[in-house]
Amino acid sequence: MEILPGAKKEFKSFNKNVDPKDDVKFLEFLNSLNVPGLSDPTLTLKERCPVILLWNIAPPKLCNGTKLVINKMSDNIIETTIITGCGKGEEGLIPEVILTTSDKAPEALKKIQFPLSQAFTISINKSQGQILSVASLHLVEPCFSHGQLYVDYSCVGSRNSLFAYIPNRKTKNVGYSEVL
Structure with missing residues (x-):
């Protein structure tokens, strides 16, 4: 990341309880979690940074596992170019997504984040x-x-x-x- 030109931009996930009276209860705990399938609580990116999509956004082009390159970043959307798969070479817009726990969970939680992870390396x-x-x-x-x-x-x-x-x-x- 350090050798890429330009300034870094940090995106912090936003966590909250759906029930406002419990807001303070879990926020620090949620930010400490690193859950597979979710990006880290703090995502640091630069333009031209390779990333991997962690969720299906717009199949078949923007799917879990699609590799992208960052073109432009704003607070709520990231403009990318697809570098693998059937949409290779096309532009892709990645919005922040909202993940909410099911009604059966003991506490209703909401997490807002970009479904991306840096992809300088990838797992098997x-x-x-x-x-x-x-x-x-x-x-x-x-x-x-x-x-x-x-x-x-x-x-x-x-x-x-x-x-x-x-x-x-x-x-x-x-x-x-x-x-x-």
């Missing part, structure tokens, strides 16, 4: 189905699930475009015999 799961011109693997720990190593290797068209950091030149593709 987010790379599934992607076509990458170059990929790098950081395999200090073995792949934790059967087939994940295959997913990474199959995302790149040429073995000359795949780079792997593997300590001691050994890794393990974990398989579970009880599943097989």
Whole structure:
């Protein structure tokens, strides 16, 4: 992020209880959570920063896992260019979204945020189905699930475009015999 030109902009998620009398009760707790599928409570971005979409906004072009580049940022909407998938090269507008807990939850909570995360790197799961011109693997720990190593290797068209950091030149593709 530091080598990108321009100023950083921080977007803080807005959390509140739907019942105003309980507003203070959970705000600090909610901001401390880092939940899969939700962006961090504070999202720091710059123009030209690569990001990944965490929710389906406008399928099939703006879906969970779509990679984008930031063009312009305002307080309530982010203008992007799609860099993967069927909308590659097209513009995409990412609004703030509102997530509200179900009626069955003990406390009704509301979270307002951009459904984005920085994408300088992505997990093996987010790379599934992607076509990458170059990929790098950081395999200090073995792949934790059967087939994940295959997913990474199959995302790149040429073995000359795949780079792997593997300590001691050994890794393990974990398989579970009880599943097989």
